[in-house]
Amino acid sequence: MSWFMAEFDCPTHGRFESLLPRAEAAYTSSHGCPSCGVASARVLSAPKVGTVWGAAASHAKSNAPHENPAVLNTQPLADGMRYSDWKKKRREFRAEERRKEIKRELG
Numbered sequence: 001m002s003w004f005m006a007e008f009d010c011p012t013h014g015r016f017e018s019l020l021p022r023a024e025a026a027y028t029s030s031h032g033c034p035s036c037g038v039a040s041a042r043v044l045s046a047p048k049v050g051t052v053w054g055a056a057a058s059h060a061k062s063n064a065p066h067e068n069p070a071v072l073n074t075q076p077l078a079d080g081m082r083y084s085d086w087k088k089k090r091r092e093f094r095a096e097e098r099r100k101e102i103k104r105e106l107g
């Protein structure tokens, strides 16, 4: 028999989890609270997905924006900057980075 973890919400004791036989899990809408035995309504729980996307989705936010200016940033385009201006800025940024690198190499 396989099992399914379902979450329920007791009006007094709050949320708790309970293992249900997978075959019955789809039809189970309430379960007795382990503390008081009161029938508690089933609630939907966010999946605990082991990926960056899953973690971001279950926390309902995306990653903080990158501070590193070398990381490609398309935010100005979304804010309405013209593509040609954006490309020009990228070109200037890379040229400046090259100049710095050459300076470093030459000591």
Ligand SMILES: [Zn+2]
Pocket: 010, 011, 012, 013, 014, 033, 034, 035, 036, 037, 038
């Ligand atoms: Zn309870």
